[in-house]
Amino acid sequence: MCRYNLRMEDGLWTVVDATTQQPAELNDVQMARMTWREACDMVDILNNLDRISFMSKRYEASARTMA
Template identity: 35%
Template sequence: MTSYTLSMHHERWSIVDEATQSPVRLDGVSLSAMSKDEARQMLKVLRGIDAVRSASTKAAAFARRLGRQLELE
């Protein structure tokens, strides 16, 4: 899962990818130059998206394992 942090520059806020130290982009839009409240809300959205992706990956892996087990029966 990707880790994000908030960063302030000239009284505007950005969401930064901790690994790259670059502003995060969502659908091609840089998540920078936001108010503090906007940045906090977008951070929650990003974390929610990551949680869904993680759950989806785990569910797909489980389905593959289950499918293999059923093939063996």
């Protein structure tokens, strides 16, 4: 399941964090009031960053048990 999704608000798009149901933020900037294309790109980027973070923590934990 993806952490970030889209929601239309007043004809523009907001990237929503599924864990909080609030607009996602990147470097303290809300991902809101974007065109559809911009919002889709941001959803892809944020979901990829989330996957990378998850996998790096998983590999880190695995490395600790091997040491």
